[in-house]
Amino acid sequence: MKILIVEDDLTSRMLMQELLGKFGDLHVAINGAEATEAVRISLELDAPYDLICLDIMMPQMNGQEALKKIRDMEEGKGILSSKGAKIIMTTSLADLKNVTASYKNLCDAYITKPIHGEKLFEELRKLKLLS
Amino acid sequence: MLEIMDRKEDGKIMAWNVDGMMERMLHDVSIAEVIINLFLQDIPSQIEKLSESIAEGNIKQIQYHAHSIKGSAANVGGEVMQTTASSIEEKAIEGNLDDIQRLQSSLETHFNELQNLLTDYLETLNNVS
Numbered sequence: 001m002k003i004l005i006v007e008d009d010l011t012s013r014m015l016m017q018e019l020l021g022k023f024g025d026l027h028v029a030i031n032g033a034e035a036t037e038a039v040r041i042s043l044e045l046d047a048p049y050d051l052i053c054l055d056i057m058m059p060q061m062n063g064q065e066a067l068k069k070i071r072d073m074e075e076g077k078g079i080l081s082s083k084g085a086k087i088i089m090t091t092s093l094a095d096l097k098n099v100t101a102s103y104k105n106l107c108d109a110y111i112t113k114p115i116h117g118e119k120l121f122e123e124l125r126k127l128k129l130l131s
Numbered sequence: 132m133l134e135i136m137d138r139k140e141d142g143k144i145m146a147w148n149v150d151g152m153m154e155r156m157l158h159d160v161s162i163a164e165v166i167i168n169l170f171l172q173d174i175p176s177q178i179e180k181l182s183e184s185i186a187e188g189n190i191k192q193i194q195y196h197a198h199s200i201k202g203s204a205a206n207v208g209g210e211v212m213q214t215t216a217s218s219i220e221e222k223a224i225e226g227n228l229d230d231i232q233r234l235q236s237s238l239e240t241h242f243n244e245l246q247n248l249l250t251d252y253l254e255t256l257n258n259v260s
Contacts, residue, residue, distance in 0.1 A: 010173050011166055011203040018162045057198060092202065094217075114205035117157040 001129060002042070003027065004049045006035040006066065007090070008058040012115060016053055016090075019117050023130070024050075032061025036069045039085070043077050049085045051129055054107070056091040056099065063089060064103045071106050081106065086127045090115065144210040146241070147248040152208030164256060167249050170207050174200065174242060181219075185228075185235055193231060194223035200238070207249065212241040 001024035007013040008030050020026060027049075029035040035054065042048050052070065056063035067087060074084040087107040091099070096112065104110075109123045124130040156162040177200050184192035201216035215238045222230045 009199050009202045011170050011206045014169050015156070015162070015166050015206055018159075018165060019157070059195065092198075092205075113202055114155055116155040117159075118154075 001025070001050045002047065004029060004035065004038055004042075004052045004085075006030075006032065006053065006058070006063065007055045009055070012055070012090075012113065015115055016120075019115070019120060020051075020053075023124075031058045032063060032066030032069075035066045036061070036073070039070050040073055043073055043079075048074075048079070051124070051127075052085045052087045054087055054089050056089055057095055063091075064099065067103055067106050086129060088120075088123055088127075144214055146209070146211045146244050148208035148210050149252070150208075151210075152206075155206075155208075160256065164253065167207055167253060170203055171246060171249060174203060174246075177203065178239060178242060181238075182235065185231055188228055190223050190226055190228070194220055197223060204245070207245070209241070209245040212238065212245050215241050 003020055003024055003026045005013060005016045005020065005026065006029045007016060013028055013030070017026060017028065027038055029038050032054075035052070039049065039052070054063045054067060058066075061069075067089070070087070071081055071084065074081065086109075088109045088111060089099070089107050090111055090113055093112045096110065099110075108127055111120055111123055121130060153163060156166065177196060181193065181196040181200065184196055197216050197220040201213050201220060204210075204213040204216055215234055219231055219234045219238065222228075222234065
């Protein structure tokens with residue numbers, strides 16, 4: 001599995017790396033701008049991400065904007081969102097209220113922070129990324 | 132502030148909720164060790180950046196740094212510190228600089244308390260191995 005973790009907070013990013021590292025190739029980005037660049041390159045190389053964990057509140061392009069851009073890039077490549085990367089948004093409970101419905105439709109799941117290993121794995125199983 | 136103290140006395144939030152932290156980290160001590168070490172090294176510079184933002188009265192930066200500290204503290208189960216950082220974030224959204232300045236010293240105290248607990252825990256791990 002090819003995974004991209006997008007997270008500006010160092011401890012959260014490292015925790016995700018520790019939890020997900022054993023499941024495949026893992027890349028990290030620290031803001032939305034880096035994330036969309038990583039996705040653009042992966043699509044150019046025909047080696048798209050299977051899973052993207054995307055933090056919502058980040059400087060230099062937040063997670064919602066990055067989500068929209070990623071889905072636009074996939075669409076540009078003729079990839080339907082159902083066939084695109086599985087995108088899990090990560091957010092604190094307080095910020096979840098600010099996410100609008102249009103963005104909710106573009107992602108596959110939400111998990112609230114602090115990240116809980118077993119809950120994350122449960123979402124991966126629901127998305128058929130883990131058996 | 133009053134709200135934080137009340138909740139603390141109720142026992143609803145803990146300076147360090149080790150059980151919650153370990154559950155989130157799949158009871159994997161090696162993950163806990165990595166994240167705690169990282170937290171202890173990273174937080175002082177985050178608090179420094181927050182202090183600079185407060186001194187400058189830069190509300191947007193205060194909100195950002197408080198949000199980061201809140202998330203980091205939450206990862207290691209530092210509930211009291213997380214709550215204080217969360218209060219600073221909320222006050223920043225309200226633009227209430229006076230309350231932020233009052234909460235700033237509490238945050239440092241709560242970090243010091245948590246730091247002692249986490250350092251003791253790491254020492255215990257080193258003695259076992």
